[in-house]
Structure formats: C-alpha cells, structure tokens
Amino acid sequence: AIQMTxxxxxxxxSVGDRVTITCRASQGIRNDLGWYQQKPxxxxxxxxxxxxxxxxxxxxxxxxxxxxTDFTLTISSLQPEDSATYYCxxxxxxxxxxxxxxKVEIK
Amino acid sequence: xxxxxxxxxxxxxxxxxxxxTCTVSGASISSKNFYWGWIRQPPGKGLEWIGSIYYxxxxxxxxxxxxxxxxxxxxxKNQFSLRLTSVTVxxxxxxxxxxxxxxxGTKLYYFDYWGQGTLVTVSS
Numbered sequence: 001a002i003q004m005t006x007x008x009x010x011x012x013x014s015v016g017d018r019v020t021i022t023c024r025a026s027q028g029i030r031n032d033l034g035w036y037q038q039k040p041x042x043x044x045x046x047x048x049x050x051x052x053x054x055x056x057x058x059x060x061x062x063x064x065x066x067x068x069t070d071f072t073l074t075i076s077s078l079q080p081e082d083s084a085t086y087y088c089x090x091x092x093x094x095x096x097x098x099x100x101x102x103k104v105e106i107k
Numbered sequence: 108x109x110x111x112x113x114x115x116x117x118x119x120x121x122x123x124x125x126x127x128t129c130t131v132s133g134a135s136i137s138s139k140n141f142y143w144g145w146i147r148q149p150p151g152k153g154l155e156w157i158g159s160i161y162y163x164x165x166x167x168x169x170x171x172x173x174x175x176x177x178x179x180x181x182x183x184k185n186q187f188s189l190r191l192t193s194v195t196v197x198x199x200x201x202x203x204x205x206x207x208x209x210x211x212g213t214k215l216y217y218f219d220y221w222g223q224g225t226l227v228t229v230s231s
Contacts, residue, residue, distance in 0.1 A: 046218060049210065049215065055219075096156040
C-alpha cells in the first residue's frame with residue numbers, strides 16, 4: 001500500500017498567518033491527491049481534488065500544489081474557522097490511503 | 108441534495124459480525140461515475156479506507172481487512188451495506204459511508220459526500 005506521510009502532525013498559528021502542510025507519498029501518484037478538512041465530531045469535507053483543484057464553495061485562501069510524491073496544502077491567511085484537522089488522501093492505487101493528519105490550532 | 112445515512116447497532120461483542128447499512132437519498136445508487144464505500148476512524152485517530160463498491164457489484168477492499176469484509180449493494184432500496192466479521196476491540200471506530208465521485212472526463216476521483224458517521228463500539 002502507498003504510505004502517505006503528513007507533516008507537521010500539529011501546528012499553532014495566528015489569524016492571518018500563512019500555513020503550509022506537506023504530504024509525501026511513498027511512490028508516485030501523479031496528481032491523484034485530495035485534501036480533506038475535519039472538525040471535531042464531524043465528517044471530513046473535501047477541499048481540494050486532483051492535487052490543486054479547489055472545490056466549488058471552498059474559500060480561495062485554500063490552495064494545493066504538487067505532483068508525483070510531494071504535495072502541499074496552503075492556507076494563505078488563516079481564519080478562526082480553519083481550526084481543524086487536515087488529511088491528504090491518495091486515489092491513485094488501491095487501497096486508498098490517508099495521511100496521518102495535521103491538527104491546525106489558532107493561537 | 109444528496110444525503111447518506113448510516114444505520115446499525117452501536118455495540119458489538121468481540122468475535123461477532125458488524126453490519127451497517129447506508130441509505131442514499133437524493134441520488135440513484137445506480138448512477139455511473141460513482142463508487143460507494145466505507146471509511147472508518149478509531150476514536151482520536153486517523154482515517155482508514157475499508158472498501159468500495161460500484162453499482163454493478165464490483166468491489167474493492169483494503170487488503171488489511173479483505174478476509175473479514177463484505178460490501179454489497181441493493182439498488183432496489185438505494186442502499187449499500189458493510190459486513191465485518193470476527194470483530195475485535197481494534198474495530199471500534201466511527202464508520203462513515205461515502206460516495207466517491209469521478210471528475211467529469213477524467214479518471215480522477217475524490218470522496219465528495221460523507222454520512223454523518225456512526226460509532227460502533229466492540230466490547231464484551
């Protein structure tokens with residue numbers, strides 16, 4: 001199975017900060033990567049698919065980039081409502097696998 | 108608006124069989140370009156994909172669970188189901204049913220709709 005490694009596992013940042021989360025795949029996955037946001041007690045919600053395509057309705061401060069094995073999720077200006085855990089997920093091969101998650105807290 | 112709703116027992120005894128059903132409303136489970144599946148999350152931990160099914164009945168399972176898992180679809184009821192045998196405490200988790208959608212004109216997919224999740228506890 002393809003291993004997805006996210007870093008950092010947690011971070012604390014201030015409102016307005018630029019936040020970057022990285023995700024590395026154990027083998028190349030082209031651009032078959034999604035980013036999901038999960039708030040406590042809720043189901044995850046997709047933010048980005050195909051590594052860099054923003055879902056309709058997702059704020060433009062979220063962006064994704066990367067291809068192959070290295071990917072990033074960037075929040076350009078952190079907002080209080082962005083406090084959540086973020087997961088990357090590869091859809092290139094079965095079994096579909098998720099990164100371990102990055103918990104984003106607001107200072 | 109598409110909705111997915113999980114249903115089933117919230118408590119299972121070790122060695123028993125976990126059975127959950129996902130009822131889909133607002134869309135046909137027989138639509139092409141969609142897969143239907145299950146993802147679970149142990150308390151305080153990350154997400155694990157369990158498996159997916161196409162309306163035709165083609166299934167894909169996580170090898171780590173393949174010997175114990177069955178996913179089936181009932182198009183007449185617009186439902187799909189999960190069956191996990193010989194459960195242990197390690198199977199305690201929130202179980203989500205999900206739809207996996209194809210990006211139009213591509214072979215790129217993502218999980219676009221999730222149920223609210225149902226906690227299944229395995230305990231004697």
